[in-house]
Amino acid sequence: MLTRISIVAALTVVPCALVSSAFGQAPVVDGTLDAIYVPANDLAVQALTTGFGNSTLGLVDVANGSELDGLHAVVNGGVLYLFFGGNLESNFNKMEVFIDCRSGGQNRLPGNNPDVDFNALNRMGDDGSGNGLTFDTCFSADFYLTTTCGGTPVAMYANLAQLLTEGGGIGSYIGTGTPGSVPIDNVKYGVKVAINNSNIAGVDGDGGNASGAGVTTGIEMSIPLILLGYDATTQKNIKICAAINGGGHDYLSNQFLAPLAPMGNLGEPRSVNLSTVEGNQYAVLVVDANEPDCPVVPPACPPDFNGDQLIDGSDLAALLSGWGTAAGDTNGDQTTDGSDLATLLSAWGPCV
Ligand SMILES: [Ca+2]
Ligand SMILES: [Ca+2]
Ligand SMILES: [Ca+2]
Ligand SMILES: [Ca+2]
DSSP states (O other): OOOHHHHHHHHHTHHHHTTOOTTSOOOOOSSBOOGGGTTTTEEEEOOSOOSSOOOOSOOSSOOSOOEEEEEEEEEETTEEEEEEEEEOOTTTOEEEEEEEOSSSOBSBOOSOSOOOTTTHHHHHSOOSSSOOOBOOTTOOBOEEEEEEEETTTTEEEEEEEEOOTTSOOOEEEEEEEBTTTBOEEETTTTEEEEEOOOOOOSOOSTTSOOOOTTOOBEEEEEEEHHHHTOOTTTOOSEEEEEEEEOTTSOOEEEEEESOOSSOOOOBOGGGOBGGGSSSOSOEEEOSOTTSOSSOOOOOOOTTOTTOSSEESHHHHHHHHHTTTSGGGOSSSSSSOOHHHHHHHHHTOEEOO
């Protein structure tokens, strides 16, 4: 079991840790749950029966339903490992994984993301009307990974992409494998993805068991922190939002982790706004328990000319010395006059 302290240690030595195994046995990316994931890193458990079918076959490759039963995550040797208990139906249903691991990113998917997996991101993103899949308020995705499986014999495929604040990042197809036997192993990016579809436990379909607890096979992946753009100077905790989507990235299921409030499949992705769904539809791998869930934005304080978060005599002096010019302007009219003086006096004291 990896303790919180050892997670922090691993993260603070990211560059050299990529070639190190100094932090214990790394998980094997094979679609089965390793002991190192549990129990401290059991991040989310499904609470809804699946609207995308309960798989009953028990085969490692072919599944006749999709469900996300639970999420386990751990950082080891500078690599993020994610294990999702469940099944991915071998009909090209999509597993969508969004990761928030630094400041900035996308709270709502725009329409100018990289074209990966038949333009998956832009199929979910803004079509020009101001819509686009929207996450919870304190989640802004920085990285995307999607995997799928299907065909005869069953093969699996995966793609990844950067999600930059302004869009336009880099994306790539990362290879193929075989569920239950051959993981995707992309050397260029250092990413692995595996599926073991043999789960017949976890949640059922409508009316059955609604707890995903205890599932030990499913979808597993490893992603280097450097590839994620992880930046502990801006955000230490790693947030994950995952969902099952339709074959064209065009119809979201009700299988999210962290789980949705009770509801059926969500459908059209670009119309979904998770901030309007009760609770957070993301899980948090806690590195710093004291880090606020939402980024702290310094309060706007226009008359604070020296940035000390206090409106006082030094700011008044600055305003008066700029009288009649833009130097003491607080309202954007490019001059300093009585209205700016009034603003300053009314804000006297600490910025709030
Ligand atoms: Ca494993
Ligand atoms: Ca972010
Ligand atoms: Ca099940
Ligand atoms: Ca929500």
